[in-house]
Amino acid sequence: MSTDTVQVLQSDGFNKSRWTQLPRDVLIGHQAILQLPDIIADIRPGRSVLIISGGTTREVAGNAVEDILKDSYDVKRFVAGKLDTTTLEACSQASLSADFLIGVGGGRVIDCAKIVSYKQGKPFISVPTAASHDGIISGRATLPTEAGSVSVGAHPPIAVVADTGIISQAPHRLMASGCADVISNYTAILDWELAHRLRGEQISEYAIALSKMTAEILVKDANLIKPGQEEAAWIVVKALVSSGVSMAIAGSSRPASGGEHKFGHALERLIPGAALHGEACGIGSIMTMYLHGGDWREIRSSLARIGAPTTPKELNIPDEIVIEALLKARDIRPERYTILDMGLTRESAEHLVQMLYEA
Ligand SMILES: NC(=O)C1=CN([C@@H]2O[C@H](COP(=O)(O)OP(=O)(O)OC[C@H]3O[C@@H](n4cnc5c(N)ncnc54)[C@H](O)[C@@H]3O)[C@@H](O)[C@H]2O)C=CC1
Numbered sequence: 001m002s003t004d005t006v007q008v009l010q011s012d013g014f015n016k017s018r019w020t021q022l023p024r025d026v027l028i029g030h031q032a033i034l035q036l037p038d039i040i041a042d043i044r045p046g047r048s049v050l051i052i053s054g055g056t057t058r059e060v061a062g063n064a065v066e067d068i069l070k071d072s073y074d075v076k077r078f079v080a081g082k083l084d085t086t087t088l089e090a091c092s093q094a095s096l097s098a099d100f101l102i103g104v105g106g107g108r109v110i111d112c113a114k115i116v117s118y119k120q121g122k123p124f125i126s127v128p129t130a131a132s133h134d135g136i137i138s139g140r141a142t143l144p145t146e147a148g149s150v151s152v153g154a155h156p157p158i159a160v161v162a163d164t165g166i167i168s169q170a171p172h173r174l175m176a177s178g179c180a181d182v183i184s185n186y187t188a189i190l191d192w193e194l195a196h197r198l199r200g201e202q203i204s205e206y207a208i209a210l211s212k213m214t215a216e217i218l219v220k221d222a223n224l225i226k227p228g229q230e231e232a233a234w235i236v237v238k239a240l241v242s243s244g245v246s247m248a249i250a251g252s253s254r255p256a257s258g259g260e261h262k263f264g265h266a267l268e269r270l271i272p273g274a275a276l277h278g279e280a281c282g283i284g285s286i287m288t289m290y291l292h293g294g295d296w297r298e299i300r301s302s303l304a305r306i307g308a309p310t311t312p313k314e315l316n317i318p319d320e321i322v323i324e325a326l327l328k329a330r331d332i333r334p335e336r337y338t339i340l341d342m343g344l345t346r347e348s349a350e351h352l353v354q355m356l357y358e359a
């Protein structure tokens with residue numbers, strides 16, 4: 001390095017720096033997948049693509065994406081049945097001959113594409129088939145492991161193509177779950193602020209403001225979120241994107257994942273597949289909002305208006321398992337300090353679950 005450069009680099013002691021990664025193109029709207037060729041032409045990621053989808057989502061949109069691209073690109077496909085290390089390894093192998101990846105599906109498929117993209121250093125495009133989670137643009141991936149879910153570093157997608165027609169035709173339960181994922185931002189923020197006050201954890205006011213505003217706008221528009229409506233898909237996808245941007249600004253999932261998410265991850269381990277990700281986090285958020293002394297009834301009524309569950313009974317989950325998940329939450333990602341890490345007892349956990357059924 002030349003002395004001129006060293007002089008330019010001198011500073012007054014301020015040494016903070018943050019690299020924020022965001023997608024380059026975000027396209028949301030009616031028949032958006034038809035514009036995939038334009039998006040790819042804009043990015044120029046190469047000529048061969050691996051389309052990653054799930055068993056169901058391949059039928060829903062994976063095949064259509066393949067059809068749209070097959071005349072101009074060398075297309076291969078990979079079906080990710082579940083998200084585990086074996087699948088990730090197989091997907092990584094399948095990606096070796098591809099220049100770029102497209103993840104077409106729900107949260108697990110997109111996280112699979114995100115992790116493989118990061119490991120292989122290849123760009124990926126996110127094509128969500130459901131508005132069920134706010135990971136559609138985030139640079140983090142959630143990986144279930146034996147020891148519980150871990151949030152792993154990944155690349156955000158280079159582009160997001162969210163087709164509101166496809167998304168509106170997904171089961172409403174998925175969209176309601178995505179709304180619950182966003183509504184749970186209210187308590188994620190309270191937990192982050194708590195960790196800041198109690199533990200000196202660094203917070204980002206910008207990330208907090210965006211995450212909170214996103215939840216507020218969604219709750220304000222709750223009456224428009226109806227099954228089968230493309231406008232509803234439009235509203236919810238925008239909220240999911242906005243929530244994802246808050247995570248990108250924070251450089252972690254903190255503004256969108258607190259104790260209610262630790263509870264959700266614990267519940268998923270205890271009774272896999274009984275609740276969708278956002279459903280579990282929504283119920284968790286009612287309980288942690290109560291512990292924060294906030295308006296937990298407002299969280300509950302917002303979830304109910306959107307059609308998301310507010311009690312374990314609606315998901316056929318025994319109350320006892322929810323109590324266990326509340327107590328186990330502290331073992332999930334212990335470095336993430338939340339209201340559930342403050343010595344919750346079994347009695348208070350039992351009370352929290354009873355409270356969910358209160359009129
Ligand atoms: N990376 C991040 O920042 C985030 C990651 N996540 C992760 O995402 C996952 C949750 O995502 P979900 O989408 O709820 O779960 P998921 O990916 O398991 O999908 C749920 C179900 O919906 C089906 N599905 C998707 N689109 C459909 C459609 N159009 N029609 C019919 N069925 C359709 C799928 O086949 C699957 O059976 C969790 O693993 C969670 O931890 C969630 C939020 C943020």
Ligand SMILES: O=C(CO)COP(=O)(O)O
Binds near residue numbers: 134181262
């Ligand atoms: O789900 C998330 C935000 O909604 C983020 O996931 P983690 O809880 O795995 O960090």
Ligand SMILES: [Zn+2]
Binds near residue numbers: 134261277281
């Ligand atoms: Zn979430």
